[in-house]
Amino acid sequence: MKIALIGYGKMGKAIEAIAVAKGHEISHIIDADSQHLLEKDNLQSADVAIEFSTPETAFSNILKCFEAGVPVVSGTTGWLEHLPEVTAKCLEKHQAFLYASNFSIGVNIFFELNKKLAELMGPHADYNVQMEEIHHTQKKDAPSGTAITLAEQILAASQAKKSWVNEGTHDADKLGIVSKRIDPAPGTHVVNYTSTIDDITIIHTAHSRQGFASGAVTAAEWLKDKKGVFSMKDVLNL
Structure with missing residues (x-):
């Protein structure tokens, strides 16, 4: 599976390590210095995006994933006033979106x-x-x-x-x-x-970020090839 990492802080690096260890490919690493990779022609080669960025950029990042037709898993917090709009846009465009405040x-x-x-x-x-x-x-x-x-x-x-x-x-x-x-x-x-x-x-x-990062990769594996709006309750069948 080709994963686009949007946000490459401590969590992004932890996700990268776990994804690579599980045999996945990190096709894009997108941070403040590589925003051009969010353009549709670049991003659409990914199978799924995992988005851990900032409250200021998350909303825009998610919409760009929808435009590229890439399922997106988001764990960024502090932007949820836009969640109803993201949900509506996802369903309108027949895309896939999974948000969790915590993936552990x-x-x-x-x-x-x-x-x-x-x-x-x-x-x-x-x-x-x-x-x-x-x-x-x-x-x-x-x-x-x-x-x-x-x-x-x-x-x-x-x-x-x-x-x-x-x-x-x-x-x-x-x-x-x-x-x-x-x-x-x-x-x-x-x-x-x-x-x-x-x-x-x-x-x-929590003893480390491993639980959060591992859960995010599990969510991305689950979301690939699906359409709709989901949560970790769906992933874990709770």
């Missing part, structure tokens, strides 16, 4: 645990839920996309919480997310329910 198999199972726990805790107003996420200092957005996914799952099930805020809070109707940036942490997410009687805490801690 462990994190996606953690999402399912979080959703189930939120459903169970929803009726119990004596428990207050708060979150914490820890990443390395080079992470550009806060809270993380993974934390936002977790928060939205909690809000969907909670009878008390109406919105999330990126700070600790004592407001009963707000879900506080404390974001910490500490090197070299690749990613920790904590969901904590507290009451006067007891606490319930679930934690996911």
Whole structure:
């Protein structure tokens, strides 16, 4: 499989190593200095694109993949105000798109645990839920996309919480997310329910970028030759 890497930071390099080890070819490496490779005539020779760029460029990058007829897997966060437009454009042009805030198999199972726990805790107003996420200092957005996914799952099930805020809070109707940036942490997410009687805490801690990168390559393998809009729930059959 020929893979176009859009974004060649630490995550892009980790994806490259795993893809090559699995026998795939990196046909394009596209960063700020090689934007010409996103032109249709260049890009369309790829079988699939894996996009880990910046919040400022992700939307444009994805649309260029659609124009070239290349399925695209995106893990860039911080641009999701454009997600409805990307979804509509993908379906209109009969292309393939898969977005995930986190490609780690462990994190996606953690999402399912979080959703189930939120459903169970929803009726119990004596428990207050708060979150914490820890990443390395080079992470550009806060809270993380993974934390936002977790928060939205909690809000969907909670009878008390109406919105999330990126700070600790004592407001009963707000879900506080404390974001910490500490090197070299690749990613920790904590969901904590507290009451006067007891606490319930679930934690996911990543030890490296390998899980994220491996999941992104697995998603690209799965997406090749498909049409439509998908998520890691589809890839993992959750």
